[in-house]
Amino acid sequence: MLEGFNTSGTVIAEHINEALVINLWISVVLFASVVLPMVYLAWKYHESNVKNEDIENITHNTALEIVWTVVPTITLFVCFWYGYTSMVTARTMPAANESITVQVEGSKWKWRYEYAANPSGFVHKLGGAFTKPVRDENGKIVQEGTMGLSALYVPVNTNIILNMTAPIDDVIHAFFVPAFRMKEDVVPGRITKQWFNAEKVGEYDVECAEYCGTDHSYMYSRIVVLPKDEYYAWFNSSDDTPKGDYGKSGDAVLQQHGCKSCHAITTDKQLVGPTLKTRRLTKEQVLDVINNGQDQLGYAMGAMPAGMASGTDAEEIAAYVAGGMKGDQPASFAACSSCHGEDGKGQYGTSPSLVSYDVDLLRNVLKHGKKGMMGTMPAFPYVSEAEIQEVAKYLEAK
Amino acid sequence: MSKSYFDETHCAIGHPKTKVMQWLLTVDHKRIGIMYAAVMFTFFFVAIFTAMAMRIELFAPGAQIMDGDTFNQAFTLHGVIMVFLFIIPGIPAVFGNIIMPLMIGAKDVSFPRLNWFTFWLYIVGCLIALSSLWTGNGFADTGWTFYAPYSLNTDTNVITTLVAAFVLGMASILTGLNFLVTIHRLRAPGMDFFKMPLFVWGIYATAWIQLLATPVVGITLILAILEKYFGIGIFDPAKGGDPVLFEHLFWIYSHPAVYLMILPAFGIMSEIIPTFSRREIFGYRTIALSSASIAGIGYLVWGHHLFTSGMSDIAKTIFSFLTFFVAIPTGIKFYDWIATMYKGKVILSSSMLWALGTIVTFAIGGLTGVTIAMVGSDIHLQDTYYSVAHFHYAILGGVVFLFFAGMHYWYPVVTGRLLNETRAKVAFWLNFVGINLLWFPMFIAGYYGMPRRYFDYLPEFEIYHQISGVGAAVILAGLVLMFYNFLSCWKKGELSGTNPWNATTLEWHLPSSPPPLENHTKVPYVDFNPYEYHHGEPVVKFDYETMKRID
Numbered sequence: 001m002l003e004g005f006n007t008s009g010t011v012i013a014e015h016i017n018e019a020l021v022i023n024l025w026i027s028v029v030l031f032a033s034v035v036l037p038m039v040y041l042a043w044k045y046h047e048s049n050v051k052n053e054d055i056e057n058i059t060h061n062t063a064l065e066i067v068w069t070v071v072p073t074i075t076l077f078v079c080f081w082y083g084y085t086s087m088v089t090a091r092t093m094p095a096a097n098e099s100i101t102v103q104v105e106g107s108k109w110k111w112r113y114e115y116a117a118n119p120s121g122f123v124h125k126l127g128g129a130f131t132k133p134v135r136d137e138n139g140k141i142v143q144e145g146t147m148g149l150s151a152l153y154v155p156v157n158t159n160i161i162l163n164m165t166a167p168i169d170d171v172i173h174a175f176f177v178p179a180f181r182m183k184e185d186v187v188p189g190r191i192t193k194q195w196f197n198a199e200k201v202g203e204y205d206v207e208c209a210e211y212c213g214t215d216h217s218y219m220y221s222r223i224v225v226l227p228k229d230e231y232y233a234w235f236n237s238s239d240d241t242p243k244g245d246y247g248k249s250g251d252a253v254l255q256q257h258g259c260k261s262c263h264a265i266t267t268d269k270q271l272v273g274p275t276l277k278t279r280r281l282t283k284e285q286v287l288d289v290i291n292n293g294q295d296q297l298g299y300a301m302g303a304m305p306a307g308m309a310s311g312t313d314a315e316e317i318a319a320y321v322a323g324g325m326k327g328d329q330p331a332s333f334a335a336c337s338s339c340h341g342e343d344g345k346g347q348y349g350t351s352p353s354l355v356s357y358d359v360d361l362l363r364n365v366l367k368h369g370k371k372g373m374m375g376t377m378p379a380f381p382y383v384s385e386a387e388i389q390e391v392a393k394y395l396e397a398k
Numbered sequence: 399m400s401k402s403y404f405d406e407t408h409c410a411i412g413h414p415k416t417k418v419m420q421w422l423l424t425v426d427h428k429r430i431g432i433m434y435a436a437v438m439f440t441f442f443f444v445a446i447f448t449a450m451a452m453r454i455e456l457f458a459p460g461a462q463i464m465d466g467d468t469f470n471q472a473f474t475l476h477g478v479i480m481v482f483l484f485i486i487p488g489i490p491a492v493f494g495n496i497i498m499p500l501m502i503g504a505k506d507v508s509f510p511r512l513n514w515f516t517f518w519l520y521i522v523g524c525l526i527a528l529s530s531l532w533t534g535n536g537f538a539d540t541g542w543t544f545y546a547p548y549s550l551n552t553d554t555n556v557i558t559t560l561v562a563a564f565v566l567g568m569a570s571i572l573t574g575l576n577f578l579v580t581i582h583r584l585r586a587p588g589m590d591f592f593k594m595p596l597f598v599w600g601i602y603a604t605a606w607i608q609l610l611a612t613p614v615v616g617i618t619l620i621l622a623i624l625e626k627y628f629g630i631g632i633f634d635p636a637k638g639g640d641p642v643l644f645e646h647l648f649w650i651y652s653h654p655a656v657y658l659m660i661l662p663a664f665g666i667m668s669e670i671i672p673t674f675s676r677r678e679i680f681g682y683r684t685i686a687l688s689s690a691s692i693a694g695i696g697y698l699v700w701g702h703h704l705f706t707s708g709m710s711d712i713a714k715t716i717f718s719f720l721t722f723f724v725a726i727p728t729g730i731k732f733y734d735w736i737a738t739m740y741k742g743k744v745i746l747s748s749s750m751l752w753a754l755g756t757i758v759t760f761a762i763g764g765l766t767g768v769t770i771a772m773v774g775s776d777i778h779l780q781d782t783y784y785s786v787a788h789f790h791y792a793i794l795g796g797v798v799f800l801f802f803a804g805m806h807y808w809y810p811v812v813t814g815r816l817l818n819e820t821r822a823k824v825a826f827w828l829n830f831v832g833i834n835l836l837w838f839p840m841f842i843a844g845y846y847g848m849p850r851r852y853f854d855y856l857p858e859f860e861i862y863h864q865i866s867g868v869g870a871a872v873i874l875a876g877l878v879l880m881f882y883n884f885l886s887c888w889k890k891g892e893l894s895g896t897n898p899w900n901a902t903t904l905e906w907h908l909p910s911s912p913p914p915l916e917n918h919t920k921v922p923y924v925d926f927n928p929y930e931y932h933h934g935e936p937v938v939k940f941d942y943e944t945m946k947r948i949d
Contacts, residue, residue, distance in 0.1 A: 002847050002858055019774045021846075027765040034732050038754060041739040045675070053936035056741040057678040065681065068733040069726070076722045082571050082720055083772025091778050117736045139460050144788065168636045171548040174706060174781060178847025181778040185499050185707045187642060188547060192708040205856070209706075209781040209849045211541050217852040257854065309534065345829030 009199035011380035099159035106173035174210035425510035431496035469853035477542030503586030525561030546633035573610025600665025614938025615651035663800035675742030688727030748822035752803030759795025784844025815891030833848025
């Protein structure tokens with residue numbers, strides 16, 4: 001059972017559970033009203049107990065037919081009524097001025113939360129991707145999957161309204177909190193709403209319930225319900241999380257923005273995007289840029305035209321660059337060095353380094369997104385300069 | 399011995415000499431039905447093995463035999479095959495073809511060549527659907543519902559699956575048209591609508607759904623294709639479209655489609671129960687009209703798939719309210735069937751066991767459907783294992799189980815042989831125990847918050863997945879045993895004679911078994927009700943040469 005499933009104490013969970021219990025008993029009674037007579041009649045009138053002369057063709061019994069039409073109908077509409085009233089509880093949003101409104105964004109495959117500005121004008125932004133559990137070859141968990149400190153932090157006994165949406169080029173997700181019995185789709189280009197009021201301090205799992213692709217099964221998040229004073233102490237500060245050390249390290253930044261869903265950090269494995277371990281371009285990537293040019297990275301030098309080299313020259317360059325530019329430089333590299341420099345390290349802010357993804361490249365890819373070999377990497381315009389520096393430092397140190 | 403439809407046939411083109419060409423070109427409704435069954439059950443087993451692979455993956459948390467992307471393709475393959483290739487053609491394509499014309503005393507369907515064309519259209523659809531296993535970027539990973547904008551954004555080969563679903567929909571429309579005309583025009587003289595066997599009523603109600611609802615999904619799929627490849631901006635929010643509109647359009651067809659699946663199955667139940675109770679059915683008109691009313695109300699309830707999709711609360715309330723009106727006629731049918739056993743003589747043959755077993759499993763499937771028709775509970779249970787379990791109890795434990803019941807019941811008509819009853823009963827119990835082990839734990843897992851379409855899950859849910867895994871193995875054993883029985887008895891079974899069950903309807907009054915090419919020797923005059931028994935014996939008897947009553 002998920003954490004807090006039976007103790008969440010939200011008024012919605014209470015009403016929906018009430019509806020479920022009533023439905024359960026009605027179902028048990030209706031089920032029995034079908035199956036018990038069936039078993040009884042199959043036994044009572046089994047061929048071994050019946051002589052042909054005793055068979056009677058009874059085809060109507062008005063009283064009985066009225067009973068088995070009217071009684072189930074009434075019970076069914078009791079079900080409808082409880083379904084309706086519990087929906088009213090779940091769907092009637094509390095007044096905005098008596099609630100805390102949090103903006104929720106679901107995207108492949110992370111949940112992000114943005115709070116209103118606090119009294120000193122600071123805006124808390126939280127959330128991110130779930131770190132998958134690590135297993136050894138036998139499937140034993142070496143390291144539990146975790147949200148780290150990333151969570152939706154809310155105060156206890158307070159109405160929370162979630163204004164939910166997904167980026168316009170993303171897909172549909174659903175914000176599902178089993179313990180609170182609440183769920184609503186998160187639709188690109190729309191704002192959907194949910195609300196809850198948690199009466200118990202604790203941590204509650206969030207799952208994505210609408211199928212959204214590769215990491216649908218890992219699109220978890222967490223709701224942390226805090227005592228009011230703890231919540232406000234954090235909210236009024238500019239600390240990243242109530243516990244204070246969230247979002248500082250490059251690792252945490254990578255997690256928060258969901259980079260790890262698509263990029264391997266510590267291994268050479270190619271996931272959705274290239275590995276960040278060597279921070280080297282692959283041969284395919286280099287060839288792709290040579291053949292198709294590159295005009296999305298926003299360097300001061302402007303777009304790189306397609307076809308700067310071709311045929312074996314291009315192959316040679318690609319192999320050289322992908323190999324970390326070690327060994328003898330091929331003559332054909334001259335086609336590159338005028339912009340990227342003799343050593344291939346580019347010029348700061350003007351043209352990218354070919355040796356490895358440096359901070360400029362990271363910044364430009366994050367700001368502008370990138371179309372490449374492996375599909376499109378979306379832009380992450382909200383990543384701050386400080387975060388970019390942290391990530392670059394972190395990757396450098398790896 | 400007289401010639402049966404296995405010995406001679408009419409063909410769409412010419413008079414081919416070879417057996418193979420005679421089958422490929424046949425317009426005989428019975429042969430076409432058999433070919434549908436052969437193809438459909440081949441695909442059925444492909445989808446079963448895909449499902450087994452998923453169950454093995456899910457046996458423990460973590461990725462064992464496949465990663466997330468493969469799993470996503472696996473459940474899409476399973477869903478596409480089971481829904482579009484197997485269960486939508488389903489009972490109408492097999493028994494609607496083989497049995498329905500026999501039941502109304504016709505020589506064939508109204509348009510035999512169209513029937514032949516439809517079958518091959520279905521084959522083309524199947525080939526297109528499966529071609530994407532080997533072409534493009536692999537089989538679609540969208541789920542069988544193709545929800546936008548996911549289906550618009552994915553790199554996998556969605557177009558073939560969409561086109562296939564469109565072609566298969568076309569085949570479904572033509573089948574429905576053919577059956578509607580057949581039932582209206584080719585009933586034996588004297589057989590008015592309320593003298594038709596209830597299976598024919600089921601096929602009739604279904605045919606209207608096929609004809610009227612399928613075009614909606616056709617349009618939807620075309621729009622999705624135009625959206626994906628030409629960017630017309632109907633569903634894609636980035637272009638001002640609305641992804642929720644896709645859900646509406648999709649379910650306007652796909653919800654009536656589940657009634658299209660179940661109504662002929664209910665028809666099979668209504669044949670088996672009176673035959674093996676040796677008495678007239680209770681409430682004939684109620685059962686017939688409830689099929690028709692389910693078909694009608696079924697159009698108005700699609701919105702219950704969208705209770706958490708951002709639809710307005712007033713729309714949710716209305717759709718929930720209307721949905722309950724489907725439950726009422728369904729419930730009444732159940733009581734009618736059970737009342738049919740009262741003061742009858744119940745013979746627990748294998749087909750009767752399947753029918754009674756289905757009353758249990760479909761009751762569970764139906765009642766759990768009530769839970770998620772309630773808006774409040776659905777907010778919690780939508781897209782969890784609860785809905786998965788509900789759906790499989792209703793479709794496997796309802797439609798497919800009754801399909802199997804029909805296969806046991808009509809086996810003698812089709813093959814002229816009897817099945818091995820002991821084997822058939824063992825297979826039934828394996829399936830019956832298997833389905834409950836496989837899906838009942840999912841209700842609990844779903845209630846506790848296990849979302850559907852997860853290839854990896856939190857350790858809390860492991861126990862439910864393991865019980866399910868065991869159930870899957872049990873049900874697979876049952877299926878293998880049952881199909882072994884079907885195949886081995888085809889040649890080796892005892893000869894059945896024309897009416898082994900003492901049944902009353904016209905498909906049991908044929909001159910030989912298996913029946914001759916053009917069915918009844920003469921068209922009978924029907925001045926009797928379909929299930930007339932007196933003291934456990936069929937009232938109506940025929941001279942099979944003249945088809946005159948001799949009782």
